[in-house]
Amino acid sequence: MNPDLPMITIRNLKLDARTEHGPAHILRGIDLEFGRGRIVGVVGESGSGKSTLVSCLLRLLPSNIERLEGEILFDGIDLLKLSPSDMNDWRGRKIAMVFQDPMTALNPLFTINTHLRDVLKRRFPQISAREARERSLAMLTKVGISDASVRLDAYPHQLSGGMRQRIVIAMALLVEPDLLLADEPTTALDATVEAQIVDLFDQLRQDFSGSIVFISHHLGLVAELCDDLCVMYGGTIVETGPVAEVLARPRHPYTRALLDCEIEDDHGGRLATIPGEVPSATWAMDACIFASRCAHVADICRRGPTVLETVAIGHKAACKRSREVLP
Amino acid sequence: MRETLRYVASRLATTFLIVLGAMILLFALSALVPGDPATALLGPAATPEYVQRFIQEMGLDQPWYRRLFSFMGNVFVGNLGTDVLSGQPVTRIIANVLPYTFILTFSSIGLAVAFGVPLGCYAATHRGSLLDHLLAFVSVAFIAIPSFVIAIFLLLIFAIWLDWLPVMGAGEAGNWFDQAQRLILPTIALSVGWIGFIARLVRSSMLETMGENFIRLSRAYGLSNRLITYKYALKNACIPTLAVLGMGVGRLLGGAVLVEIVFSRPGLGRLMFDAISTRNFPVLQGTVLVVVLIFVLTNLLVDLSYAAIDPRIRRQGSR
Ligand SMILES: Nc1ncnc2c1ncn2[C@@H]1O[C@H](COP(=O)(O)OP(=O)(O)O)[C@@H](O)[C@H]1O
Ligand SMILES: [Mg+2]
Numbered sequence: 219m220n221p222d223l224p225m226i227t228i229r230n231l232k233l234d235a236r237t238e239h240g241p242a243h244i245l246r247g248i249d250l251e252f253g254r255g256r257i258v259g260v261v262g263e264s265g266s267g268k269s270t271l272v273s274c275l276l277r278l279l280p281s282n283i284e285r286l287e288g289e290i291l292f293d294g295i296d297l298l299k300l301s302p303s304d305m306n307d308w309r310g311r312k313i314a315m316v317f318q319d320p321m322t323a324l325n326p327l328f329t330i331n332t333h334l335r336d337v338l339k340r341r342f343p344q345i346s347a348r349e350a351r352e353r354s355l356a357m358l359t360k361v362g363i364s365d366a367s368v369r370l371d372a373y374p375h376q377l378s379g380g381m382r383q384r385i386v387i388a389m390a391l392l393v394e395p396d397l398l399l400a401d402e403p404t405t406a407l408d409a410t411v412e413a414q415i416v417d418l419f420d421q422l423r424q425d426f427s428g429s430i431v432f433i434s435h436h437l438g439l440v441a442e443l444c445d446d447l448c449v450m451y452g453g454t455i456v457e458t459g460p461v462a463e464v465l466a467r468p469r470h471p472y473t474r475a476l477l478d479c480e481i482e483d484d485h486g487g488r489l490a491t492i493p494g495e496v497p498s499a500t501w502a503m504d505a506c507i508f509a510s511r512c513a514h515v516a517d518i519c520r521r522g523p524t525v526l527e528t529v530a531i532g533h534k535a536a537c538k539r540s541r542e543v544l545p
Numbered sequence: 546m547r548e549t550l551r552y553v554a555s556r557l558a559t560t561f562l563i564v565l566g567a568m569i570l571l572f573a574l575s576a577l578v579p580g581d582p583a584t585a586l587l588g589p590a591a592t593p594e595y596v597q598r599f600i601q602e603m604g605l606d607q608p609w610y611r612r613l614f615s616f617m618g619n620v621f622v623g624n625l626g627t628d629v630l631s632g633q634p635v636t637r638i639i640a641n642v643l644p645y646t647f648i649l650t651f652s653s654i655g656l657a658v659a660f661g662v663p664l665g666c667y668a669a670t671h672r673g674s675l676l677d678h679l680l681a682f683v684s685v686a687f688i689a690i691p692s693f694v695i696a697i698f699l700l701l702i703f704a705i706w707l708d709w710l711p712v713m714g715a716g717e718a719g720n721w722f723d724q725a726q727r728l729i730l731p732t733i734a735l736s737v738g739w740i741g742f743i744a745r746l747v748r749s750s751m752l753e754t755m756g757e758n759f760i761r762l763s764r765a766y767g768l769s770n771r772l773i774t775y776k777y778a779l780k781n782a783c784i785p786t787l788a789v790l791g792m793g794v795g796r797l798l799g800g801a802v803l804v805e806i807v808f809s810r811p812g813l814g815r816l817m818f819d820a821i822s823t824r825n826f827p828v829l830q831g832t833v834l835v836v837v838l839i840f841v842l843t844n845l846l847v848d849l850s851y852a853a854i855d856p857r858i859r860r861q862g863s864r
Binding site for chain 1: 781
């Protein structure tokens with residue numbers, strides 16, 4: 219494998235779903251690449267297509283998909299071209315996942331040990347039950363679960379939400395994936411627990427050699443944890459680049475607006491929102507997707523869609539007026 | 546462990562109370578039967594002296610609470626009274642036929658589960674397939690047809706027209722092959738409706754479970770379809786299925802009564818039928834009590850297996 223190549227390259231990924239109101243353009247051409255060992259933060263309002271993007275990486279998609287185009291290259295192999303059984307081979311081996319809601323992520327009828335053992339057995343078919351248990355115990359301790367041997371034999375309902383999320387994270391780490399997808403892993407948790415889980419991800423970086431895609435709708439959290447930032451809006455990526463750079467010098471009005479919300483949020487205490495209409499997936503892409511809510515909208519914005527353009531080294535934004543309004 | 550014990554104890558206690566209630570109800574019914582029970586039982590031809598002796602022997606001249614007490618006391622030591630016609634203890638009469646009914650019901654439930662569960666799993670995992678559609682259609686038909694009608698058709702086709710299988714009666718005592726052969730048609734008659742019913746139930750609960758987040762998680766980790774379907778999803782789908790099975794045992798017993806009569810097999814059903822037609826009250830009472838007992842015990846069993854399957858129930862102590 220060429221170490222210079224990015225581990226993941228997503229090119230022009232488009233996904234439409236069939237709905238009663240005609241096709242919904244859930245992803246409208248995503249371009250993204252990142253290397254090994256990176257933590258990529260994906261932010262955007264709810265409905266912007268973040269979860270769908272990770273579902274594409276796992277190829278676990280809803281049944282009403284009408285069109286799926288583009289490329290997802292993982293170490294040079296296009297995941298979208300793999301046969302279903304080959305794709306399944308990547309899951310739980312090269313790719314692992316942490317879901318948003320830890321309360322429903324574990325099967326209520328099976329102990330934690332059964333969950334972890336089956337996943338380990340699938341990843342390492344030679345492993346014995348005893349060895350699986352030992353590794354699980356070590357991993358539970360590592361993700362900060364005290365009394366690991368008691369918890370291992372517990373059922374999900376006997377554990378708190380934060381603890382369950384730690385267990386799902388332990389499961390992800392046990393399979394030693396190259397790519398860990400975390401879809402809003404802290405959104406369902408309260409603030410204190412959220413901070414603990416973010417700390418946990420931060421600590422895990424030290425031994426984890428793979429990359430993490432960390433989805434959140436909380437910019438502050440991403441700023442703390444991630445290397446790269448990717449801002450999604452209406453099924454597109456509107457800005458991407460190194461976290462520090464993007465947050466210090468946002469080049470897309472939407473990123474700017476998100477940042478302003480965040481600041482207001484910290485001061486005012488209530489959730490600030492960007493005024494205007496959230497884009498619908500049924501809209502046609504004949505203008506800048508953010509035009510309807512943009513404070514800097516001009517005629518040029520309504521003439522054809524925008525594309526991501528490099529604005530600085532490794533920093534791209536999809537705004538035709540970027541240089542004018544956000545110098 | 547403590548939780549489990551407490552749960553079992555509380556379920557046992559409720560079961561006991563239900564049986565007690567059933568006994569009191571049954572006793573009250575016997576007291577409310579219009580007319581003089583002795584004449585009703587013995588018929589108008591009995592001599593007055595005989596009626597008098599009978600009343601004394603049966604304790605019918607005692608006050609009601611005395612009778613209730615001795616009735617319950619007797620039941621608890623397993624004495625269900627004496628059959629007026631044959632003079633045999635009712636307990637023994639019932640014990641003689643009970644195995645036949647048990648074998649019939651259990652083989653029917655077994656057959657229904659053995660076919661219904663895999664069919665339901667298949668239909669759920671192959672939605673829209675030919676078998677799925679076929680199942681939807683056929684099961685509705687079979688659920689709608691009462692088992693005794695199916696019994697009559699089976700009897701006509703396989704026993705009379707094709708002459709493949711011996712029917713009528715339970716078979717020669719000690720001849721296992723003969724007994725097993727005679728069990729085939731009644732078992733099928735009782736279970737076809739249940740196969741369809743269980744298959745549809747398993748299918749719908751399975752589909753519901755398949756949409757759960759935890760199943761998605763198993764998929765995200767590449768677990769095999771077989772493991773996901775038959776280990777993770779099936780266990781969840783078992784819970785509603787068990788609930789309905791528990792309720793269904795009553796219906797199954799009811800069906801067994803008629804099927805036994807159609808195939809003229811010995812069993813609780815036949816016994817009850819004969820007791821009604823000869824107005825043999827002690828036998829009828831005993832049989833009803835045993836049926837209640839079977840019903841209640843099956844439900845206890847179902848509840849306990851719930852607790853074995855679902856750890857959340859064990860904790861709550863009751864549902
Ligand atoms: N299977 C589907 N069929 C139709 N619309 C869908 C489907 N899945 C998601 N969507 C729509 O696509 C948009 C993006 O959804 P999602 O990826 O869950 O966003 P996010 O995770 O950013 O909140 C939403 O508007 C959602 O309603
Ligand atoms: Mg989401």
